[in-house]
Amino acid sequence: MSRLNLTTQRKTILDLIQSCDDHPTAAEIMERLRMNGHQFAYGTVYNSLRYLTDAGLIRELKLGETASRYDGRTEDHYHIVCTKCGRVDEVLSAPPAEWIREVAAKTNYDVHHSQVVFEGVCYSCKHPKA
Amino acid sequence: MSRLNLTTQRKTILDLIQSCDDHPTAAEIMERLRMNGHQFAYGTVYNSLRYLTDAGLIRELKLGETASRYDGRTEDHYHIVCTKCGRVDEVLSAPPAEWIREVAAKTNYDVHHSQVVFEGVCYSCKHPKA
DNA sequence: AATAGTATTTAGACTTAGTATAAATTTAAT
DNA sequence: ATTAAATTTATACTAAGTCTAAATACTATT
The missing domain is CATH 3.30.1490.190 (Ferric-uptake regulator, C-terminal dimerisarion domain)
Structure with missing residues (x-):
């Protein structure tokens, strides 16, 4: 576990997830990024989501649907x-x-x-x- | 909810799931069917798994992995x-x-x-x- | 038993969510 | 400034499952 490396892309994605009050999927996150004028590569979004999850800054939710959702609330819940x-x-x-x-x-x-x-x-x- | 229609394929798949003591995925079920000398179409296995799940004869487990697993124990657990x-x-x-x-x-x-x-x-x- | 109608199986195309890879770019360290 | 390491990008690929249309099987009625 090395020190935190928040690139521009990762920061943007983290901000987005922390500032919404629902639990978007990766696809929804990409759509919202696009609506905010960003355009990151497909893989970057997945890479960032994994990175942020591993770093404990967001949580991946597997609620039994086909796609994972992401949650900015990291307290146990x-x-x-x-x-x-x-x-x-x-x-x-x-x-x-x-x-x-x-x-x-x-x-x-x-x-x-x-x-x-x-x-x-x-x-x-x-x-x-x- | 109409009456139960257990075709040969559905019965075979039900028997297989009920007689194993683990929780196989659809892919594992297909592999075991093949090893037992059966060869059902891809879609038939998925169709049967859904049918049996809807009928309450087996349970679909979503344990956070990429594939669902199936369980012959239908009691709540x-x-x-x-x-x-x-x-x-x-x-x-x-x-x-x-x-x-x-x-x-x-x-x-x-x-x-x-x-x-x-x-x-x-x-x-x-x-x-x- | 023959016919018509419904349900199921099959094969294969297609979809969705996500991973892998290689080249290009950025960042960090000397 | 130069090299090395990490990240992003674009794109190909994989895994799990759904959809579709034709073929087959089952059911009910006469």
């Missing part, structure tokens, strides 16, 4: 996906430590990390206006 | 992946209901389902022989 409209929201409560201990004991694993994706129906989809 | 060797084990303890209620309350979602993938190091990788 989880996600909930609306099965009606596809919207993704943050979940800030962590799984109870007691449960994790139980899983570790039963499986004989050292548990380092857990990915949790909830699925359900969001407020707007539950209460459609008209 | 979760998975733990070894980050060293890639091995996947079953996790039978469910997340505490209290936690799910809390998530539902905080996010304003009706929570229907949760996918949980633990990551850690399995017993064999913790205790390598020699």
